[in-house]
Amino acid sequence: MPPHAHASSDPADATTERSGGEGGGGGVQSVDRAISVLEILARTGGSSVTEVAAELGVHKSTASRLLAALEARGLVHHAADRGQYRLGFGILRLAHAIPGRLSVVTEARDEIRELARTVSETVNLAVLREGHAVNVGQEMGPSTVSTYDWIGSITPLHATASGKVLLAGLPSEDRARVLKEQGLRSYTARTVTSRKALERQLLDVAAQGYAATSEEFEIGLNSVAVPVHDHLGTVVAAISVSGPAFRFSDGTMEAVLEDLRATGERVSRRMGWVPVDGPAPRG
Numbered sequence: 001m002p003p004h005a006h007a008s009s010d011p012a013d014a015t016t017e018r019s020g021g022e023g024g025g026g027g028v029q030s031v032d033r034a035i036s037v038l039e040i041l042a043r044t045g046g047s048s049v050t051e052v053a054a055e056l057g058v059h060k061s062t063a064s065r066l067l068a069a070l071e072a073r074g075l076v077h078h079a080a081d082r083g084q085y086r087l088g089f090g091i092l093r094l095a096h097a098i099p100g101r102l103s104v105v106t107e108a109r110d111e112i113r114e115l116a117r118t119v120s121e122t123v124n125l126a127v128l129r130e131g132h133a134v135n136v137g138q139e140m141g142p143s144t145v146s147t148y149d150w151i152g153s154i155t156p157l158h159a160t161a162s163g164k165v166l167l168a169g170l171p172s173e174d175r176a177r178v179l180k181e182q183g184l185r186s187y188t189a190r191t192v193t194s195r196k197a198l199e200r201q202l203l204d205v206a207a208q209g210y211a212a213t214s215e216e217f218e219i220g221l222n223s224v225a226v227p228v229h230d231h232l233g234t235v236v237a238a239i240s241v242s243g244p245a246f247r248f249s250d251g252t253m254e255a256v257l258e259d260l261r262a263t264g265e266r267v268s269r270r271m272g273w274v275p276v277d278g279p280a281p282r283g
Helices: 011-018 025-044 049-056 060-072 090-096 104-119 161-168 172-182 195-208 250-270
Strands: 076-079 084-087 122-129 132-139 211-214 221-229 235-244
Touching: 025 049, 025 060, 025 076, 025 084, 049 060, 060 076, 104 122, 104 132, 104 235, 104 250, 122 161, 132 161, 161 172, 161 195, 161 211, 161 221, 161 235, 172 195, 211 250, 221 250, 235 250
Parallel strands: none
Antiparallel strands: 076 084, 122 132, 122 235, 211 221, 221 235
16 A cells, blocks of 8 residues: 555445446446435435435445535535435436437337237237327237237227226316217227216226226227326326237236236336336326
């Protein structure tokens, strides 16, 4: 050791020295810790240096340096009166550059392909356009018999699982307007044509985070769908799994729900949604 060098009492500094300084593994570790700090503050809404250090499992001085660096970039704000650090407005500047470049079709493509492989049924991605659910993405499972291409198809909101998810995600005023404009046409004997009954269903969809339909749009076709949320928590799309009623029964739909939910959450994260407490917002 050079004559004027001093050994650091911070284990993190020792790790950095052993890994070759900030240009080596220590630099990567610092970046990882800085990102973890941002995630902690996003989850808690505000934390002290001591609390951040405890969550990271580092010395208080290390947490203090990380917070100071983030504060210098405007990514973190120190509320001196409360002794807490919170996310700064610099986060908004970075986040603002992302949404306009995100395409739900692009972000969902690999995920729905993998889901189709997993559940061996047809998986569709739908968005809301002019009072209808429009299918903008589709993947078929390895054992899917049907070759019907739903991409570009316009389907009714009130009679499909994807449509009900999209309806449940609308503000009540917008939902009322759409339903008034489009009406509740009957497609099969199972189509819900009562406004009151549909509203009760949509409350359940919003609470449960998914919608299921059994031969409501087409005889012999069942489907279950979950929402995709963007960075604001808004429902921007629905991912559905559908199949023939003789094979894709109520029990089967329930069995694929866990994988379907996980796919919806992963695509939501790719669209900028960040969970704060627990699972994705419902509906």
